Amino acid sequence: MSISEVTSEARSAIEPLLAGLSDDARHLVLDSFERMEFAFGDPIFLEGDAPDALYVVAAGEARLLKHSPHGEEVSLEVVRPGSWLGELEILSDSPRQMTARASGHLVVMRLEHPLFHALAGSHPQILTGFEKLARNREVLTFLRVFTAFAGLPDGALRSLAEHLEPIAVTSGTIVIEQSAAGDALYLVEDGRLRAYRIDDGDEREVDFLRKGDYFGEGALLRGVGHEASVAAVIDSRLLRLPGDIFHALYESEDAFRERIKKRLNARDYTHLARVPLDFAREVLPAAVHVHHVSPDQATPLRDARSELAEAVSLTREEAEQARAPRPPRRFPHLYQIDEADCGAACLAMVCRSFRRNVALSHIRDIAHTSTDGTSLAGITRAAQDLGLAARSVRASKSRLDQLALPAVVHWDGGHWVVLYGIDKDSVRVADPAIGLRRLTRDEFLSKWSGYASLIAYTPAFKSAPVQRSNLSWLRQFFAPHKRVLVTAVALAVAAAGLELVLPILAQVIFGSVVPNHDVGLLWIVLAALAATLFAVTAAAMLQGLMLARISVRVDTDSLDFMTGALLRLPMRYFHTRRTGDIERRLAGLRQIRQFVTGSGVTALTAITQLVAAVVLMFIFDWLLALAFLATLPLYLGLLRFSSRRLRPLYEALEEAYGSYASQQIDAIKGIETVKSLAAEEPFRANMLQRFQRLARQVFHTQFLVLAYDNAVLLLGFLTYALFLMVGALQVVNGTLSIGTFVAFNTLVALANAPAVLILSLWDEFQLSKILIGRLDDVLAQQPEQGPDHSSLRPVTTLGGQLEFVGVGFRYGGAESPEIIQDLSFEVEPGTTTAIVGRSGSGKTTMIKLVAGLIEPTAGTIQFDGLDMRTLDYRSLRRQVGVVLQESYLFNDTIARNIAFGEEEPDLDQMVWAARASAAHEFVQRLPLGYDTRVGEAGLQLSGGQRQRIAIARALYHRPPVLLFDEATSALDSDSERRLKQSMDELLENRTAIVIAHRLSTIRDADRILVIEQGRLIEDGRHEELMARQGLYYHLASQQLEL
Structure with a gap:
């Protein structure tokens, strides 16, 4: 290549390497x-490739990219002409x-690898210049990928990199000493260091420093x-920034x-509440995944509650007044609703220990609990909220x-519990899955990850929202049938009586008929017995018939009520719950109804019968009654056993059933994938x-449960045996007649049965x-948009103008990644706006917003x-x-799928929508x-056919605004052309927002x-x-092969 072909920019980059060379060597x-x-978009070289050549940019620009430790592709810099x-x-x-x-x-200038080494071997100054250049680039890469300075402007970053001096230190070397004057800022390029203090002769760990951390800035400033x-x-390897350069950068670079x-503010914050505990900068969710957070988000703290109060800006006097209310004698326990609730349930228990009953559902929301559980950051932030x-x-x-109590601790791999007491051994x-537990220190420590959220009371907690116990939603189903229920109870009581x-x-038979051989009286007694049995049977049958009639109505009303309640909830509720778990909750409605209408009435009857029997016992013989x-x-004791041991088992079992039901639903929906991969046997083994x-x-x-039931039966036998012993002794001693003994024997049988029944029903309760x-x-x-919609504007029509003003969105709390960031744009009425981008860039999220x-x-x-939030969403969505x-x-007909939400489809409107979506032709065939019928129990349509019906459904009401998210991705080219x-x-005179990978x-948008x-x-x-x-050109070039 001739010298004239080298651009001035490329020549200026090469020139320093030619210093000292002869003219022939330079040429x-x-x-x-x-x-x-x-x-x-063409790659010059790829990460991981073997080095084949050296390049210098002559014209144009190139972007340098690198994968971060978390697998994300980080854009390092854009290199311009003259860059190597x-x-x-x-x-x-x-x-x-x-x-x-x-x-x-x-345009680049390329120098082959072997040629470079040959030139460097004969001219060592070339190698020296390149080594300096390479080291500078290496430091820049380190700053951009691993340090808190990654977001600095390019000029500031380059200035910082140029002045950093490499230092190698061996294990045990003291880099800076406590109380010594600061002379430089240090960055950890590689290795591990520890920060420690010596106070009154005692050494205390303060922090651990790893790759990307820096220290020494406080003393300098x-x-x-x-x-x-x-x-x-x-x-370890460090990078040292001299103090004078540090001050110059501090003054010149905002x-x-x-x-x-x-960073300094974060360090000052730690001094307000500090405990001699080493810590790592991680935030753990209920699962075992680790989310890394920035250094200023994790701080050590002292084990005094008053110091925790200082962390929320309380004076020392206020901290003294911020003493928590006297805790309950027994630490309050709350069971988790499902396995993802353990973190939220732990915080709810801590709230109850401070005498404030905060709703678990509210804590779930503010802690951003998902199907994966609650993160440590979520628990801490929710407590602060x-x-x-x-x-x-x-x-x-x-x-x-030294831990401040109570503390919510991460335990046993993927679970949260409340640590509320520490003894010597x-x-x-408080385990939300099991109950209150006492563990040995070794057992607890072996399963504790070391992560905890330390929580203390402050006066601000008095304003936390309190859960109001309200079962009116359950009473409303039975209130209309109050007269029938009262009648059923009366019949049950009458039958028991x-x-x-x-x-x-x-007693009459054995006390009068048998001793006196009175046959006439016997027939009267037998007639009375027959009449009693007939009346009892008739009352039981009538009661059963009445309860059966209201059961159907209660089931219908309760299911309709709960379905309505579910449909009124926002989408985030369904995003954070498993499908099988929701289905189990709806199925539980019928079990509750069965308990109220069946077991509830039976329990009242049993209690009435038991009380009446005990009263009669005292009338017959008080000593035998006391024996009973x-x-x-x-x-x-059995009732207590049921409450403390069986209830948590039922809690866990309901959760397990819900989880397994979700897995079954997932298995059925994914059966095509299972079949196509010939994975039936592994899948079956997994299930x-x-x-x-x-x-x-x-x-x-x-x-x-079996042990409990048998204990109930055993107790019944024990009661009967005790009665027989005391009664027989009285008969032998002549203080009790045979008639009274037989009558009392019948009373014991009548009392034992309801006692056993009550214990069994307590289990159901x-x-x-x-x-x-x-x-x-x-x-x-x-509910979505709150319980009161009276202040919301109904939307009867739309002009089609749409505007995003600084819109951002994230699915979790502040620690979760932003899906949408500061989006601002306006869509004019009657225009078509297309949204393009790589997968995962946030396009579908925009449509859902x-x-x-x-x-x-x-x-x-x-x-x-x-503002969209002032509009009634339901009426808005109709537009x-x-x-x-x-x-x-x-699972319905095509007609009802297109006109979904209408009681009777409008035939003309439906056909028009089907024609517009290119669906009419295949439907007619x-x-x-x-x-x-289509759907799960009907005809299985192709992906393209399903999409066309979905488009027809969107068009059915002729809305002024249309949103299409990959609406034609499953269509072939011909169908897509006709649909277009x-x-x-x-789309003329309609506002449309369209997402398409094709x-x-x-292109005509x-x-x-x-x-x-x-x-954007x-x-x-x-x-x-x-x-x-730009990026659009790159995406289009890949698809259209431009």
Whole structure:
């Protein structure tokens, strides 16, 4: 290559390496380069490739990309003419550390690997210059990927990198000493160090420093000695920024100054509440995944509650007044509703220990509990939102005794429990899955991860919302049938009363008929006995008939009520619950009804019969009555056993059934995938393994229930045996007649039966309480847009103007990633706006936001200039036609699927919508046409056919706004072309937002928005975006092979 072909920018990059070379040598080096050109998106080299050559950018731009430790692709920098590429790997002869990709038309000068080494061997100064250049690039990469300075402007970052001095330290080397003056800022490039303080001769760990951490800034800025010493734990590499350079950067670079200030503020915060515990900067959810957070989010704290109060800006006097209310004598326990609730249930228990009953459903919402559970950050933030002082820590297990209590601790791999008591040899925990437990210290420590949320009371907690116990939703189903229920109870009581006639008749027979051989009296007694039995049987039959009639009505009303309640809930409720769990809750309605109408009436009858029998016993003989009641404490013990042991088992079993039901639903829905992969046997083995786990749980529960039931029977026999012993002794002593003894024997039989029945029903009562609690979780949720919609504007028509104003969205709390970030744009009425971007960039989330299925966590969305949240969503959605990625068809006819929500489909409207969506033709070919049943129990349609019916459903009401999310992804090219022709006419004068991976379908859109990682990065028409040669051009080039 001639010298004239080298651009001035490339020559300026090469020139420093030629210093000191002869003219012939300079020409030799320049002639060794070859010119190469790349189009947009073409890779110059890929991360992990072997180094083949050295490059210098001559014209255009290239982007350097690298995968972060979390697997994300990080854009390191855009290199411009005069920049070198690939020098690090050439020098070290190692695989490429990053990917270089053309950002447009790119021209580079390429020097072959062997040629470079040959030139460097003969001219060592070339190698020296490159080594300096390579080291600078390596430091820049480290700063961008691993440190808190990653977001600094390019100029500030380069300035920082140029002045950093590498330092190697061996294990045990003290880098800075406590109280010594600060002379530099240090960054940990590799290795591990510890920060520690020595106070009054006692050494205390303060922090551990790892790759990317920095230290020494406090002493530099404040002109005081270092607060702690820092020593290397293992051999480490540091980068040193001299103090004068640090101060110059601090004064000149705003972003650098803000980072340092934020770090110093975070460190000051830790001094308000500090405990000598080592910690790691992680946040654990209920599962075992670890979410890393920035250093200023994890801080150590002291074990005094007053210091926790200081963390929420209380003065020392206020902290003294912020003493928690006297705790209950027994730590309050609350069972989790499902396995994901353990973290929220633990916080609810802590709230109850502070004498405030905060609803579990409210805690779930503010802690952002999902189907994966609650994170440590979520628990701590929720506690703070409630007005409590809270801090997340990872504590050393050797310092368990110094933890502030109560603490919500991460235990047994994927579970949260409340640690509320620590003794010399044991600890006391409140387990939301099991109950209150006492564990040995070794058992607790062996399963404790060290993570905890320490919580203390503050006066602000007095304003936390309190759960109001309200079972009116249950009473309303039975109130209309009050007269029937009262009659049924009266019949039951009458039947029980009539049964008590039997011992009286028995006494007459054995006291008068038998001794006196009075046959006439015998016939009278037998007639009375027959009449009594007839009346009891008639009352029981009539009662059963009455209860059977109201049972059907109660089932219908309760199911309709709960279905309505579920449909009024926002989408986030369904996102955070398993399908099988919701189905189990609805199924529990029938069990509750059976208990109230069946077991409830039976229980009242049994109680009445038992009380009446005991009264008669005292009338007959008080000593025998006391003998019968002697076993009462044992009966009460069984009731306590049922409450404390059986209830948690039923709780866990209901949760397990819900989880397994979800797995079954998932298995049925995914059967095509199972078949297509020939994975029947592994899948069957997996399902068997899951069922065996459930079966073991069922067996354990049934075993305890069996033990309980047999204990009840044994107690009945014991009571009867005690009566026989005392009664027989009285008869032998002549203080009791045979007639009275026989009558009392009948009374004992009549009393024993209801006593045993009451104990059995108490078992059912525990299960019913659990089911009511699980249903109450549904009703405790706030309906979509709140319970009162009177202030919301009904939407009768839409002009079609739509605007995003600083819209942001994230699915979880503040620690969860932003899906949408600061989106602002306006859609004019009657225009078609296309949204394109890579998978996972947030396009579908945008559609769901516009449809009101989810709400922005930042900013506003406006329809016709009105904030969407002030509009009634239900009436708004009638003006918006939506086609989501998943084209779900209900188990009904095609006609009713298209006109879904209408009692009777409008035939003309339905056919028009089907024609517009190109569905009419294939529907007409079906034997039953629009009356063909589809869905799970009907005809199985292709993906394209399902999409066309879904589009027809969206068009049926002729909405002024249309939202299409990959609405044509399953259509073949011909069907898509015909649909596009009809849609072009349909979309005239309608506002449409369209998402499509096939860019050919949206190239005629009035406007195209290009989304990348939730941000709007390009905006314009197809021709404009292609001319810019940005991301849209790159995506289009890949599809259209431009």
